[in-house]
């Protein structure tokens with residue numbers, strides 16, 4: 245009985261509140277202001293993108309005579325063709341550096357994360373703190389010694405030099421990202437796998453990796469994006485023959501000052517792989533698959 | 542197949558500040574079904590994990606047969622065989638099924654690791670799945686199973702192997718009553734057939750009584766008593782053991798040992814019992830003092846000429862017997878009346894079976910009678 249009365253009262257109280265809120269004139273004004281700000285931001289962000297797309301499909305002469313946001317009167321791919329001439333090789337370089345660099349850093353990070361989350365050893369925590377600190381390291385601070393090292397290894401102006409550097413410097417971030425996922429693998433599973441006759445590495449291969457595919461994919465996508473977009477190492481270590489696409493695009497802007505259609509086409513070409521990656525990998529990044537492992541209670 | 546010998550094993554989770562197990566000594570004979578029994582938190586799982594090699598004690602040794610498995614002294618590890626080389630099969634309290642594998646794969650995983658022949662593996666998995674009635678689930682993943690089904694898969698996964706030792710940590714905890722009885726029976730049968738040394742952890746005294754060759758009853762990291770179920774039930778060496786085994790629980794009375802005309806008598810407020818001749822010698826030193834008297838519900842008989850007057854409070858029918866709750870003086874006591882008819886009278890006379898009296902020292906709670 246009492247409960248019932250309680251519910252009634254709270255419903256009344258709720259109604260009273262909504263009634264109170266509605267007529268307040270300044271709330272309506274606030275809403276209008278919110279929408280205005282949101283629309284302003286939308287335009288602010290989307291307009292350059294719109295301009296980029298429109299310009300990339302124009303002929304060079306039309307670029308000169310029209311505003312960037314008007315659609316082309318005559319749609320053409322000539323900007324894309326010229327851009328590809330300049331970006332062809334660098335895109336290949338970027339592709340190789342991205343795939344192998346991301347794979348390398350994810351592999352190293354994964355092994356580190358596994359050891360740190362599932363095996364107790366001395367200085368375990370010290371090691372982890374050092375790794376976290378490393379993710380905050382500003383790369384320009386170590387750029388000169390790094391360049392000297394890469395030179396000494398005879399890897400300057402070489403794709404594999406970039407792959408090596410990205411693997412190593414991406415590793416701390418990958419470790420931090422994956423450690424969280426690996427910590428969620430129940431210890432009972434690891435123990436059970438030991439009882440079933442498996443050593444540390446067999447457990448990693450047969451139990452931990454298959455149950456944390458999402459962690460691997462997420463981290464891999466993240467690494468791909470950051471390596472693909474990276475410029476500092478690319479500029480300093482890439483040299484001439486193996487300069488990645490980010491650098492080539494920058495040069496495109498520098499050398500052909502007036503050809504905006506080519507520059508815009510180049511920008512879009514460079515942005516495309518990252519967009520595609522997110523669209524196709526998106527579904528893997530959503531759901532978990534750890535259920536059913538241990539006692540459901 | 543091997544005996545398990547544990548010597549002076551101490552375990553601490555906080556580097557010796559406190560001990561979960563304190564100088565445990567235990568031998569499990571080859572082929573024996575040994576049950577670690579005790580209330581939750583007494584250290585049963587901890588002891589089992591040490592045997593498995595998943596946990597290192599701070600002191601002590603563990604042998605499988607002649608083979609030294611663990612040797613630690615003063616926190617220094619001298620010898621240690623890692624769990625994957627101990628050839629044990631284990632069921633964890635938390636099941637620990639591999640979520641990425643089907644039931645069949647879960648069950649065959651250990652055998653595949655040992656590189657057993659394919660047909661042999663399939664044959665064993667199929668037989669065991671049938672025995673545990675999970676043969677229709679072989680292609681499912683753990684996430685698609687109920688709690689009871691998961692538990693049976695975990696059990697089956699251990700039983701398909703051919704290990705030196707079985708370690709089972711509360712493997713029937715999540716099954717409903719009917720299934721539990723059935724799986725309990727199957728498990729005991731399989732163990733007897735295979736003759737593999739088994740340690741079984743449970744807090745359920747019925748499971749322990751029905752399955753064990755050897756019960757190790759623990760409390761707060763100490764072994765209170767070990768022996769066959771019969772020994773523990775009929776000769777509990779302390780009040781804790783007497784109270785832990787048997788349902789309903791043993792009835793305990795505080796009685797005074799008094800000497801009347803040269804004979805010893807046990808005196809309570811509302812009754813007095815003569816001391817049986819076998820107990821006279823051991824009760825002599827307690828003359829004039831209090832002792833605790835334990836009588837199991839089934840050892841209290843309703844008779845015409847009983848010496849203990851009792852008033853019936855309530856009656857629970859069990860089908861073939863009745864649990865009669867009676868008041869004796871201030872105390873409520875249970876009587877197991879093994880008749881199909883409930884006693885009709887409101888006040889009864891009870892006489893205890895004189896051969897089944899358990900006497901305990903009130904200060905040490907240790908058994909007095911031989």
Ligand SMILES: Nc1ncnc2c1ncn2[C@@H]1O[C@H](COP(=O)(O)OP(=O)(O)O)[C@@H](O)[C@H]1O
Pocket residue numbers: 554561579580581582583584585586587588
């Ligand atoms: N990983 C652990 N860290 C610290 N204390 C633990 C840990 N595991 C168990 N304990 C403690 O050790 C005692 C015994 O635990 P356990 O062996 O699991 O008991 P049981 O299996 O008999 O219920 C309990 O008091 C528990 O709190």
Ligand SMILES: [Mg+2]
Pocket residue numbers: 585586587634710
């Ligand atoms: Mg336990």
